[in-house]
Amino acid sequence: MEPTILAVDDEPHVLRTLRTILERHGYRLRMAPNGPMALDAISSERPDLVLLDLAMPYMNGVEVCRRIRSFSRLPILVLSALVDEPQKVEALDAGADDYITKPFGVDELLARIRAALRRAQAQGEDAAVIRAGGIEIDQIGRRVIVDGRDVHLTPTQYDLLRMFVMNADRLLTQRALLVGAFGPHYEDAVDDLRSFIFQLRQKIESDPARPKRIVTEPGLGYRLRSND
Structure with a gap:
């Protein structure tokens, strides 16, 4: 991008x-x-x-x-x-x-x-720990803490969440997320991205059906809100 x-x-x-x-x-x-x-x-x-x-x-x-x-x-x-x-x-x-x-x-x-x-x-x-929206990521230990509790993520889920936290409150297009998490050959894998976003919400949202952290910007992409 x-x-x-x-x-x-x-x-x-x-x-x-x-x-x-x-x-x-x-x-x-x-x-x-x-x-x-x-x-x-x-x-x-x-x-x-x-x-x-x-x-x-x-x-x-x-x-x-x-x-x-x-x-x-x-x-x-x-x-x-x-x-x-x-x-x-x-x-x-x-x-x-x-x-x-x-x-x-x-x-x-x-x-x-x-x-x-x-x-x-x-x-x-280079920051050892990055934080946004109640999410804390230890980049050295690849440990994720959400609202004080440890959350286990797959490698791809981790890469996606890290990208969101590093760009908190910033609109990330679908293409940017796909290239950042999967690589340049996956920029059209929109269905895969939706699946991973769904999985992430199950793990980090208090109500995944009404997400307050990772929100959809219709027709554009997604945004991680730094404040719930």
Whole structure:
């Protein structure tokens, strides 16, 4: 599944340039012209990374960064024409992961994006224990605890649940789940996925007929709610 990047900039020509570059290199791009719309897009689109300008109307980039950091560890790369060190420091202190000065080189931009995405992935994979929605997974011992009780899962059930927990509250398409749990040759095995989701619900839901953890998004996929 190609990473989704949200570009936040009030200059249309910058957004057009970013679209040309990023889509050519396999990224999905979503765009927002100001801070409030960016925050809405993060909630609805669930991007993997944000490219954020600083000098914008309505809400400057530093404030946008602070607000994102209040609820998310989403990688944030500042892309700004502001070059003074205090401005860079302020953005980094607000939670930005990196700072790229305009005009930017394409190769540098792509390298910074790849590095930020790798770091974000490593943070999730390296955590010994991951938690969401009353579910705790010990990734070293492959132990699953739900509401304080041990739950035995098959290897495939474990891989699916781990994927859900690592992406809590994020919509996962059927294709993403199939490729992640079964491999690239099983992206059309929708019936198998439904069967495994059914089995998972039997083990982790208090009422499998009315699931509150793994919920179906009709026509789209599934989502693990972090709060029951």
